[in-house]
Amino acid sequence: MTSVTGPPDQMVAVRDELTPMMSQYLGLCEDYEDSLVLFQVGDFYEAFCEAAEEVARICEITLTKREDSTGTYPMSGIPIDNAASYLERLLDAGYRVAIADQVEDASEASGLVDRAVTQIITPGTIVDDELLSAGTTNYVASVARDEDVFSLAAVDVSTGECLVTSADRERIAEELERVAPAELLFAPGVDAAEFDPDTLAAGAMVTDFDPDAFARDAAHDTLAGYVPSPDAVVATDAELRACGGLLAYAEYTQGDERLEYVSRITRYDPRESLRLDATALRSLELFETRGTSTGHALVDVLDDTSCALGRRELTSWLRRPLVDRERIEARHDAVGEFAEHSLVREEVRDLLTDVYDLERLIARVSRGRANARDLRSLKTTLDVVPEVKSALEDVESGKLRDLYDALDELEDVRDLVGRAVAEDPPIEITEGGVIQSGFDDELDELRATEREGREWVADLEASEQERTGIDSLDVGYNQVHGYYIEVTNPNLDQVPDDYQRRQTLKNSERFYTPELKQREDEILGAAERADKLEYELFTEVRSDIAAESDRVQALAAALAELDVLATLAVVAVDNDYVRPEFHDGESDERGIHITGGRHPVVERVQPTFVPNDTRLGGDAGDIAIITGPNMSGKSTYMRQVALVVVLAQLGSFVPAESATLPVVDRVFTRVGASDDIAGGQSTFMREMSELTDILHGATADSLVLLDEVGRGTSTADGRAIARATTEFIDDEVGAYTLFATHYHELTAVADEREGVFNLHFTASQDGDDVTFLHRVERGASSSSYGVEVAKMAGVPDRVVRRSQDLVDAEAAERGESGKPAASQLRANGHEVTQTTLPNGSEAAVEADETQSAERSADAETTPRDDVLAEIAAELDGIDVARTTPLEALTRLNDLKRRLDDRDS
Numbered sequence: 033m034t035s036v037t038g039p040p041d042q043m044v045a046v047r048d049e050l051t052p053m054m055s056q057y058l059g060l061c062e063d064y065e066d067s068l069v070l071f072q073v074g075d076f077y078e079a080f081c082e083a084a085e086e087v088a089r090i091c092e093i094t095l096t097k098r099e100d101s102t103g104t105y106p107m108s109g110i111p112i113d114n115a116a117s118y119l120e121r122l123l124d125a126g127y128r129v130a131i132a133d134q135v136e137d138a139s140e141a142s143g144l145v146d147r148a149v150t151q152i153i154t155p156g157t158i159v160d161d162e163l164l165s166a167g168t169t170n171y172v173a174s175v176a177r178d179e180d181v182f183s184l185a186a187v188d189v190s191t192g193e194c195l196v197t198s199a200d201r202e203r204i205a206e207e208l209e210r211v212a213p214a215e216l217l218f219a220p221g222v223d224a225a226e227f228d229p230d231t232l233a234a235g236a237m238v239t240d241f242d243p244d245a246f247a248r249d250a251a252h253d254t255l256a257g258y259v260p261s262p263d264a265v266v267a268t269d270a271e272l273r274a275c276g277g278l279l280a281y282a283e284y285t286q287g288d289e290r291l292e293y294v295s296r297i298t299r300y301d302p303r304e305s306l307r308l309d310a311t312a313l314r315s316l317e318l319f320e321t322r323g324t325s326t327g328h329a330l331v332d333v334l335d336d337t338s339c340a341l342g343r344r345e346l347t348s349w350l351r352r353p354l355v356d357r358e359r360i361e362a363r364h365d366a367v368g369e370f371a372e373h374s375l376v377r378e379e380v381r382d383l384l385t386d387v388y389d390l391e392r393l394i395a396r397v398s399r400g401r402a403n404a405r406d407l408r409s410l411k412t413t414l415d416v417v418p419e420v421k422s423a424l425e426d427v428e429s430g431k432l433r434d435l436y437d438a439l440d441e442l443e444d445v446r447d448l449v450g451r452a453v454a455e456d457p458p459i460e461i462t463e464g465g466v467i468q469s470g471f472d473d474e475l476d477e478l479r480a481t482e483r484e485g486r487e488w489v490a491d492l493e494a495s496e497q498e499r500t501g502i503d504s505l506d507v508g509y510n511q512v513h514g515y516y517i518e519v520t521n522p523n524l525d526q527v528p529d530d531y532q533r534r535q536t537l538k539n540s541e542r543f544y545t546p547e548l549k550q551r552e553d554e555i556l557g558a559a560e561r562a563d564k565l566e567y568e569l570f571t572e573v574r575s576d577i578a579a580e581s582d583r584v585q586a587l588a589a590a591l592a593e594l595d596v597l598a599t600l601a602v603v604a605v606d607n608d609y610v611r612p613e614f615h616d617g618e619s620d621e622r623g624i625h626i627t628g629g630r631h632p633v634v635e636r637v638q639p640t641f642v643p644n645d646t647r648l649g650g651d652a653g654d655i656a657i658i659t660g661p662n663m664s665g666k667s668t669y670m671r672q673v674a675l676v677v678v679l680a681q682l683g684s685f686v687p688a689e690s691a692t693l694p695v696v697d698r699v700f701t702r703v704g705a706s707d708d709i710a711g712g713q714s715t716f717m718r719e720m721s722e723l724t725d726i727l728h729g730a731t732a733d734s735l736v737l738l739d740e741v742g743r744g745t746s747t748a749d750g751r752a753i754a755r756a757t758t759e760f761i762d763d764e765v766g767a768y769t770l771f772a773t774h775y776h777e778l779t780a781v782a783d784e785r786e787g788v789f790n791l792h793f794t795a796s797q798d799g800d801d802v803t804f805l806h807r808v809e810r811g812a813s814s815s816s817y818g819v820e821v822a823k824m825a826g827v828p829d830r831v832v833r834r835s836q837d838l839v840d841a842e843a844a845e846r847g848e849s850g851k852p853a854a855s856q857l858r859a860n861g862h863e864v865t866q867t868t869l870p871n872g873s874e875a876a877v878e879a880d881e882t883q884s885a886e887r888s889a890d891a892e893t894t895p896r897d898d899v900l901a902e903i904a905a906e907l908d909g910i911d912v913a914r915t916t917p918l919e920a921l922t923r924l925n926d927l928k929r930r931l932d933d934r935d936s
């Protein structure tokens with residue numbers, strides 16, 4: 033078997049004969065067995081053998097070969113100058129990449145150049161800006177456990193942000209979902225299987241790392257490199273182990289160096305935020321959309337940030353809406369002030385566009401990887417700070433004042449960069465041109481020597497022409513021979529005695545004089561020393577700035593927060609959002625009260641949107657049963673309520689005319705079965721396990737969205753489960769609940785229970801057109817419209833009419849009046865137009881009148897047998913909107929076959 037990582041078999045077989053370089057490569061492959069080793073040879077990173085074949089395939093580069101006395105080895109190389117895009121491909125293909133750099137100057141090495149792995153690039157530990165997307169976080173996380181308590185640590189190696197928390201398994205799984213790490217480590221004793229595979233489905237690579245690094249003492253030692261007293265920062269042994277092991281791994285990937293810029297280890301309590309589990313995050317489409325939706329996530333609507341810092345902060349607010357009313361209201365105050373004072377807001381937003389990603393920048397400074405341009409970018413950002421401060425001078429809200437105070441102008445750093453670093457420096461920091469003149473006397477002297485020398489050389493041509501009388505005499509310079517005086521062959525007899533021959537060309541001779549040689553030595557010596565000195569000065573300046581990284585990070589945090597608050601204000605103003613009010617949830621004011629609520633995403637993608645009110649909890653009853661035809665707007669309505677709650681609690685204004693809300697502790701969602709078939713479980717099983725979580729986990733302060741519970745099983749069971757669930761929530765939980773259902777029978781529960789009430793969506797009919805009004809109204813809908821939708825979909829008329837008869841008969845049995853809307857449809861039905869479909873598309877379905885007239889004769893004679901009853905029940909259960917054309921055909925075919933069987 034061949035393997036891409038680890039020592040290549042071909043080399044192992046001839047280990048003792050390998051050339052020194054190949055033997056070095058083999059050794060590194062053995063040391064970094066689980067990584068693809070990229071081995072610097074000059075300007076390329078080379079891979080050999082199977083690894084070379086894989087790199088060539090993934091990076092689409094040429095596979096070549098290297099031949100020596102021991103054999104022929106496949107080889108492929110990626111250019112170092114342009115490595116990022118290739119590395120990205122290798123990471124995407126699921127590899128860890130060990131970068132083996134030449135760690136000594138090839139020209140100074142005697143024999144084999146020394147090479148060492150300076151960095152292991154893995155999805156969770158990327159620091160290279162070119163590999164990271166702007167404004168995102170990129171975490172590597174680890175989980176450790178102490179009996180039933182799990183601890184999670186996460187670090188963003190590109191910014192130095194480090195988080196630690198502990199909770200039960202379920203909450204840690206939720207936190208993992210929020211943190212969305214790119215890479216995940218499990219400490220010994222934690223089984224990856226204990227975490228819902230869904231959590232890992234976010235794309236985290238699971239990495240095995242030295243279990244010893246997670247031992248208590250080792251972890252303590254590692255952490256002691258970051259904080260003076262580890263036990264004061266972490267609360268438990270498991271936290272210590274998670275955090276210590278994780279940092280040890282992060283160090284390992286960064287060439288075994290301590291990551292000085294990881295100085296903020298923040299311990300947080302998951303209870304400080306609104307709980308949103310994986311299902312809720314997905315079904316509310318906060319960050320990502322699902323196939324069936326509008327194509328936009330909530331974050332797309334909100335993200336109008338000015339800088340990468342703000343973008344990252346906004347994401348983190350959205351992942352963790354708050355539950356502390358005071359903190360939420362402080363954000364609202366600030367958003368309100370920015371919303372009101374558009375001039376201040378726009379000025380701040382405008383200034384923030386010049387702000388660089390300070391967090392990543394200062395991390396690069398601390399890692400010793402920042403170049404002179406990075407430091408100039410730091411200065412550009414710092415130049416903006418006084419202007420931001422002056423724009424904010426008159427702000428009143430507590431939060432904005434706090435941020436104003438937190439804006440450290442870092443004058444010392446700004447001044448240092450201004451004095452030290454050249455204004456438009458090159459990328460390389462070893463070749464001079466990076467330090468300002470006037471910053472260092474010695475450097476200025478060296479530069480003066482160099483300048484004077486060059487001036488002297490520049491004048492030499494004229495003075496030598498005069499002295500020798502040779503008009504064509506040239507003074508020039510080349511890399512190999514240095515300065516020379518060139519005289520063409522016909523003039524050689526005029527050459528003075530002090531000229532010494534340097535080089536003979538075809539038509540001329542090149543000379544130097546002792547003085548020219550001396551000047552040359554001076555110039556080159558000064559230039560070389562100046563470059564070295566510049567490098568030294570630059571690295572000194574860089575370390576001085578690194579020493580201020582805490583202050584830079586604090587400034588970054590304040591700028592990030594300002595950006596988010598100003599952005600939320602813009603979103604509020606542009607989209608007509610209102611500031612939500614909160615109440616304490618005491619019995620008389622309990623409830624979610626929204627007037628004219630809108631779905632923040634759907635309203636942006638549709639030409640028109642119908643606002644709807646919500647009264648849930650308090651006098652209204654805690655549980656709303658929502659009925660209405662498919663596509664009438666039930667799901668949109670439910671999600672809009674949840675999104676208003678989420679927006680309000682993250683600090684945003686909300687899409688409504690007014691909103692008075694409780695502080696919700698948790699949002700649960702259980703949405704349509706067919707939407708969530710990923711994960712391998714049977715859909716019904718999955719539905720029930722989500723329901724279990726809700727019934728166990730919800731409190732009176734939770735918001736629960738139930739969309740079609742019980743659909744994955746037989747109608748009778750489904751109805752029963754739906755009813756029992758409603759009763760349980762009413763009796764035992766008292767959560768704010770929106771329950772959309774096609775089980776019309778469920779509406780009867782409202783007559784029996786005070787805590788339950790009905791809402792419905794209707795369709796209006798104008799002539800032949802059926803239009804969905806998308807307006808929610810009190811009371812139960814007159815019909816579930818399943819039969820009408822079957823008709824619209826072209827189900828044979830006989831089946832439709834038979835179904836309708838059955839439904840009517842059942843309604844009569846229950847003492848209801850039947851389904852007027854359905855009969856109207858039949859009476860008028862030549863053409864039924866459904867005007868609104870997802871994504872604003874239109875569909876028209878024709879029902880053939882003639883055909884239906886022909887078939888009606890049969891219908892009267894049809895006996896009520898079991899087969900038809902079954903078919904009708906099945907039709908009633910079909911959710912046309914969620915049925916693929918193939919499924920529809922298969923089911924139709926099946927129905928038809930059963931009809932045929934019955935007739936034959």
Ligand SMILES: Nc1ncnc2c1ncn2[C@@H]1O[C@H](COP(=O)(O)OP(=O)(O)OP(=O)(O)O)[C@@H](O)[C@H]1O
Nearest residue numbers: 640641642662663664665666667668806869870913
């Ligand atoms: N308030 C509204 N104003 C305008 N259009 C709306 C509104 N609510 C929903 N819609 C549109 O109607 C479409 C269907 O809405 P939705 O998915 O909420 O229906 P539904 O009743 O949940 O359907 P089903 O029962 O099939 O799941 C949406 O995609 C949207 O385009």
